[in-house]
Amino acid sequence: MNTDADHLHEDHKTGIMRWITTTNHKDIGTLYLFLSLTMFFVGGAMALIIRAELFQPGLQLVNPDFFNQMTTMHALIMIFGALMPALVGLANWQIPLMIGAPDMALPRLNNWSFWILPFALGMLGSTLFFEGGAPAAGWTLYPPLVLQGGDALPYAIFSIHLLGLSSILGAINIIATILNMRAPGMTLMKMPMFVWTWLITAFLLIAVMPVLAGAVTMLLTDRFFGTSFFTASGGGDPVMFQHIFWFFGHPEVYILILPAFGVISTIIPTFSRKKLFGYDSMVYATASIALLSFIVWAHHMFTVGMPLAGEIFFMMTTMLIAVPTGVKVFNWIATMWKGSMTFETPMLFSLAFIVLFTIGGFSGLMMAITPVDFQYHDTYFIVAHFHYVLVPGSVFAVIAAVYFWLPKWTGKMYDETLGKTHFWLTTIFVNITFFPQHFVGLAGMPRRIPDYAVQFTDFNAISTIGSFGFGIAQILFLYILYKTLKQDVTADNKVWEGAEGLEWTLPSPPPYHSFEEPPKVE
Amino acid sequence: MNKKIKTYYLLTAFTIFMFGFSYMLVPIYEVFCEITGLNGKTGSINSTLVIEKPVERFVRVQFTSNVINSAPFKFSPGKKEMVIQPGKIYTTFYTLTNQSNQPLLATANPSITPGKYAEYFKKIECFCFTHQQINANETKELAVQFIVDKKLPSEATSLVLAYTMFDITKQLGYKLEK
Amino acid sequence: MRNFIVFLLSTIPTLALGDWEVNLPRGVTPTSVLAYDLHMLIFYITVIIGIGVFGVMFYSIIHHRKSKGVVPANFHENTKIEIVWTVIPFLILVGMAIPATQALILMEDTSEAEVTLKVTGYQWMWKYEYLEDNVSFLSRIDSESNKARKLNSGVDVSNVKNYLLEVDNPIVLPVNAKIRLLLTAGDVIHAWWVPELGGKKDAVPGFVNEMWFNINKPGIYRGQCAELCGKDHAFMPIVVKAVSKAEYEKWVMNQQNNNKIANKK
Ligand SMILES: [Cu+2]
Numbered sequence: 001m002n003t004d005a006d007h008l009h010e011d012h013k014t015g016i017m018r019w020i021t022t023t024n025h026k027d028i029g030t031l032y033l034f035l036s037l038t039m040f041f042v043g044g045a046m047a048l049i050i051r052a053e054l055f056q057p058g059l060q061l062v063n064p065d066f067f068n069q070m071t072t073m074h075a076l077i078m079i080f081g082a083l084m085p086a087l088v089g090l091a092n093w094q095i096p097l098m099i100g101a102p103d104m105a106l107p108r109l110n111n112w113s114f115w116i117l118p119f120a121l122g123m124l125g126s127t128l129f130f131e132g133g134a135p136a137a138g139w140t141l142y143p144p145l146v147l148q149g150g151d152a153l154p155y156a157i158f159s160i161h162l163l164g165l166s167s168i169l170g171a172i173n174i175i176a177t178i179l180n181m182r183a184p185g186m187t188l189m190k191m192p193m194f195v196w197t198w199l200i201t202a203f204l205l206i207a208v209m210p211v212l213a214g215a216v217t218m219l220l221t222d223r224f225f226g227t228s229f230f231t232a233s234g235g236g237d238p239v240m241f242q243h244i245f246w247f248f249g250h251p252e253v254y255i256l257i258l259p260a261f262g263v264i265s266t267i268i269p270t271f272s273r274k275k276l277f278g279y280d281s282m283v284y285a286t287a288s289i290a291l292l293s294f295i296v297w298a299h300h301m302f303t304v305g306m307p308l309a310g311e312i313f314f315m316m317t318t319m320l321i322a323v324p325t326g327v328k329v330f331n332w333i334a335t336m337w338k339g340s341m342t343f344e345t346p347m348l349f350s351l352a353f354i355v356l357f358t359i360g361g362f363s364g365l366m367m368a369i370t371p372v373d374f375q376y377h378d379t380y381f382i383v384a385h386f387h388y389v390l391v392p393g394s395v396f397a398v399i400a401a402v403y404f405w406l407p408k409w410t411g412k413m414y415d416e417t418l419g420k421t422h423f424w425l426t427t428i429f430v431n432i433t434f435f436p437q438h439f440v441g442l443a444g445m446p447r448r449i450p451d452y453a454v455q456f457t458d459f460n461a462i463s464t465i466g467s468f469g470f471g472i473a474q475i476l477f478l479y480i481l482y483k484t485l486k487q488d489v490t491a492d493n494k495v496w497e498g499a500e501g502l503e504w505t506l507p508s509p510p511p512y513h514s515f516e517e518p519p520k521v522e
Numbered sequence: 523m524n525k526k527i528k529t530y531y532l533l534t535a536f537t538i539f540m541f542g543f544s545y546m547l548v549p550i551y552e553v554f555c556e557i558t559g560l561n562g563k564t565g566s567i568n569s570t571l572v573i574e575k576p577v578e579r580f581v582r583v584q585f586t587s588n589v590i591n592s593a594p595f596k597f598s599p600g601k602k603e604m605v606i607q608p609g610k611i612y613t614t615f616y617t618l619t620n621q622s623n624q625p626l627l628a629t630a631n632p633s634i635t636p637g638k639y640a641e642y643f644k645k646i647e648c649f650c651f652t653h654q655q656i657n658a659n660e661t662k663e664l665a666v667q668f669i670v671d672k673k674l675p676s677e678a679t680s681l682v683l684a685y686t687m688f689d690i691t692k693q694l695g696y697k698l699e700k
Numbered sequence: 701m702r703n704f705i706v707f708l709l710s711t712i713p714t715l716a717l718g719d720w721e722v723n724l725p726r727g728v729t730p731t732s733v734l735a736y737d738l739h740m741l742i743f744y745i746t747v748i749i750g751i752g753v754f755g756v757m758f759y760s761i762i763h764h765r766k767s768k769g770v771v772p773a774n775f776h777e778n779t780k781i782e783i784v785w786t787v788i789p790f791l792i793l794v795g796m797a798i799p800a801t802q803a804l805i806l807m808e809d810t811s812e813a814e815v816t817l818k819v820t821g822y823q824w825m826w827k828y829e830y831l832e833d834n835v836s837f838l839s840r841i842d843s844e845s846n847k848a849r850k851l852n853s854g855v856d857v858s859n860v861k862n863y864l865l866e867v868d869n870p871i872v873l874p875v876n877a878k879i880r881l882l883l884t885a886g887d888v889i890h891a892w893w894v895p896e897l898g899g900k901k902d903a904v905p906g907f908v909n910e911m912w913f914n915i916n917k918p919g920i921y922r923g924q925c926a927e928l929c930g931k932d933h934a935f936m937p938i939v940v941k942a943v944s945k946a947e948y949e950k951w952v953m954n955q956q957n958n959n960k961i962a963n964k965k
Pocket residue numbers: 821822889890891925926927928929933936
């Protein structure tokens with residue numbers, strides 16, 4: 001453990017240099033979370049441009065090409081700039097505290113994996129100001145369309161390489177920490193659920209981010225170096241890109257949701273004052289979801305013309321995912337059952353997560369059915385589905401986690417009334433935004449269109465109203481965070497009556513260097 | 523070696539392996555296409571295909587053509603359709619006209635529909651095996667010689683052969699002589 | 701802001717009266733009906749599961765709360781029930797997979813078609829070729845929609861008939877005949893989709909995909925490109941006119957004559 005001690009006792013600098021040079025997991029966690037919050041608003045602003053244009057039929061605000069740039073950038077920024085950094089930020093703060101480690105295993109690497117991010121995102125964002133604009137082929141970057149874009153493509157691809165590199169380094173660090181730095185006595189099967197989900201997520205990350213890097217590199221060489229991976233003139237096939245992309249893409253969506261499962265599995269027992277039901281089956285369910293995620297990718301592309309056997313195979317494997325996911329939901333409800341529940345803000349977000357994520361899961365099960373997916377594919381029904389699993393799914397889990405651990409991190413309690421107001425506004429508006437999209441999708445509205453036939457007007461207008469309400473509710477969230485940091489209401493060490501785990505044995509806020517002497521876990 | 527550093531190296535090696543794996547997916551995909559007939563890639567030739575007495579069985583083959591990115595080609599099948607017998611060799615042709623004032627390099631990609639029968643459609647000679655250089659305003663007849671395997675499942679009564687023509691003059695950076 | 705409030709108020713009567721499409725159309729082909737029936741089946745199953753799961757959850761939320769003085773129970777596993785809620789969903793899934801697979805097998809059987817229509821997607825129009833009948837034409841968004849859809853065109857699109865869903869040259873097809881579509885593209889990937897005729901299929905440059913349908917009711921059916929294909933992706937609609945066989949043959953003859961005249965010129 002000597003190598004850590006060297007880092008830990010470096011004199012840490014003050015001011016901006018403290019943040020640039022920091023190798024402290026708490027500082028880096030904070031940096032990640034701030035970056036994520038910023039990007040959440042940037043990506044959200046893009047979403048509002050999209051929704052504003054879709055408020056009425058006809059083009060009123062933006063031209064179609066800019067609209068396509070917005071849908072592309074909104075997705076890339078929300079996934080790589082907002083959600084993944086948020087989850088990594090939570091991991092940075094919580095994993096060492098939860099396993100009783102003094103810091104992450106590789107602190108300098110940790111500094112690097114964060115500081116790559118702002119540059120990568122800056123480069124990605126700068127493509128908006130290029131001639132020909134940002135990539136406009138959707139975040140899925142399908143060729144040949146993506147190859148038609150302007151000068152932005154190589155920059156966008158390089159930024160994706162950097163974003164991937166950052167997540168890979170972060171993931172390596174997380175695995176190295178969890179495998180090597182647990183407090184004595186903490187066996188794998190005694191680890192908190194959040195740590196388990198992150199361990200599995202980190203393995204997914206290092207398995208698939210390089211595959212994305214490979215896919216976009218092939219795009220790059222196809223465009224500039226005369227290869228023809230994705231064009232039939234040289235023996236390639238544009239559909240092959242989709243296969244490689246979704247080999248990355250499906251595990252990627254679990255990367256976004258598994259740590260969220262971990263958060264929910266932490267919060268529900270705390271506010272039910274009862275141990276997590278079925279810990280073991282929770283671990284196995286998470287692992288089997290992760291494994292299954294490698295053999296379901298083609299369900300994102302049922303319409304490309306696959307052999308019948310392929311369609312049946314990917315339909316069955318996809319349906320199978322419902323089993324471990326169901327186990328998780330049942331376990332959460334069994335945890336609440338005969339508990340002694342209270343409903344503080346993190347609990348409210350977690351309960352909404354269970355209901356709304358499950359609705360997203362139901363529509364996911366519907367689209368697993370290949371013959372019906374021929375109808376759903378590339379419509380707003382799909383948009384509704386993945387926003388249900390990502391917004392009231394992953395985003396709610398992140399918000400719940402922030403409310404849950406903020407008093408621990410800062411030593412200050414947030415305003416519960418404001419928190420609950422934030423919850424209700426967010427939950428109501430998220431449904432007003434995304435529920436009507438199911439209807440227009442089923443009625444025949446394709447996704448990624450800036451303008452639509454008049455029969456889709458009413459639901460689109462409702463959805464737009466919901467999205468602006470959702471956006472305003474998040475400004476309240478900012479205010480709550482600001483108010484918490486500025487005020488004097490302190491939180492005690494345990495914060496929540498039902499809280500369990502090593503992090504709650506530390507003072508609030510925890511000292512800059514915690515668990516220098518590893519705690520004992522019996 | 524420090525355990526953490528060891529984990530770090532192992533995981534880095536795994537990351538590099540997965541990057542390589544993304545490129546391995548390319549040949550894997552090709553093998554997969556060949557097995558399943560995905561994309562209608564046609565089968566390879568085998569000299570034992572010709573049979574003395576073809577079975578009294580007729581299959582309709584329709585021919586069609588496409589040009590990519592509005593290249594200055596006129597490209598169409600000589601015959602729109604043929605009725606053939608499995609086990610017999612047939613020849614047909616496509617015409618390609620270069621409507622531009624420059625020599626161009628073209629290449630064609632074949633595709634059989636339904637894809638599941640593609641492996642039974644074997645090309646013996648085909649203009650798609652090589653790149654075609656075509657002079658300004660020239661018209662060429664491009665031949666294709668093929669045989670349909672007698673093992674073609676009996677429920678297959680109709681096949682479509684489509685050729686897609688690409689202008690690859692720029693892509694290969696070719697300097698063509700006038 | 702005031703406009704916004706006026707708009708909100710003006711939506712209220714529509715909210716009450718509007719006949720909204722909120723579901724998949726049942727459609728007019730065997731495949732679209734199959735898809736619809738499966739869709740409804742799975743939907744009802746999920747609704748029932750949802751009611752059960754959320755029912756238990758809300759019962760617990762209402763009754764097992766601290767404010768009611770409940771003391772938390774101690775259990776945290778129960779192998780029997782965990783096996784039950786793994787196996788039962790699995791069986792339900794098997795029950796869903798069987799009809800789904802049957803439907804899929806039917807949908808993929810493109811043999812014995814009477815009409816073969818080749819569809820080529822371009823940025824941003826469709827080309828249709830009737831392979832047997834030597835008829836081919838391009839189909840673009842009609843000019844009225846095309847004018848109205850421009851940024852700040854000043855046209856109230858609700859006055860445009862079939863806004864964004866009208867073309868210059870519609871496809872004409874016979875009813876009660878198996879139609880096979882061969883799909884390909886001339887530049888980027890497109891997808892051909894008319895909801896009432898069943899699913900969609902991608903049109904991939906360099907390759908040919910196929911799908912089929914058999915329309916059982918004369919009428920006009922509208923759809924759109926469903927795969928992002930660039931800036932005017934939203935503006936390449938599809939219109940299918942399904943007519944009786946006799947009418948269809950007359951239409952084919954007309955088209956062939958028109959082609960001849962055009963060629964002579
Ligand atoms: Cu299109």
